[in-house]
Amino acid sequence: MEFPVEKLINTARAARERAYAPYSGFRVGAALLTVEGRLYSGCNIENASYGLTVCAERVALFKAVSNGERNFAALAVISGRTEFCTPCGACRQVLVEFAPEMDVYMCNDRGEYKRQTAAGLLPLSFYLPPAAGGDNPPGGKKPPTRLTEPVDR
Numbered sequence: 001m002e003f004p005v006e007k008l009i010n011t012a013r014a015a016r017e018r019a020y021a022p023y024s025g026f027r028v029g030a031a032l033l034t035v036e037g038r039l040y041s042g043c044n045i046e047n048a049s050y051g052l053t054v055c056a057e058r059v060a061l062f063k064a065v066s067n068g069e070r071n072f073a074a075l076a077v078i079s080g081r082t083e084f085c086t087p088c089g090a091c092r093q094v095l096v097e098f099a100p101e102m103d104v105y106m107c108n109d110r111g112e113y114k115r116q117t118a119a120g121l122l123p124l125s126f127y128l129p130p131a132a133g134g135d136n137p138p139g140g141k142k143p144p145t146r147l148t149e150p151v152d153r
């Protein structure tokens with residue numbers, strides 16, 4: 001399926017207008033495209049207790065996951081600044097959980113972007129094998145093959 005990246009970026013830009021950022025003034029929007037072609041948007045939502053603030057990327061992803069989505073193709077994130085808007089470390093870990101191969105478009109205020117996969121943004125991300133009888137990993141994917149090394153080198 002073809003999907004214009006401009007549409008993804010424009011959706012993120014529109015979501016940015018709904019940001020709740022009274023403390024930092026740093027307004028961010030995100031748009032998430034599922035493999036099936038559905039779009040979910042998110043904006044950052046700050047809180048007077050700063051640590052409770054949630055980023056736009058996680059809002060979009062959590063909206064999608066809570067709606068039953070598990071397969072993601074791309075995410076765009078945009079702020080109103082000239083610098084490219086890159087996901088924070090916490091968001092990178094959350095993105096890798098569901099879609100390590102997903103393309104992440106990190107945009108500036110002009111809609112220009114840098115692209116990288118979610119896994120590429122977080123090498124050596126934290127990994128925990130799913131528990132027996134627990135939820136299946138996203139997309140029914142098997143855990144990646146990992147090489148083992150001898151303890152003594």
Ligand SMILES: [Zn+2]
Pocket residue numbers: 055056057058087088089090091092
């Ligand atoms: Zn974040």
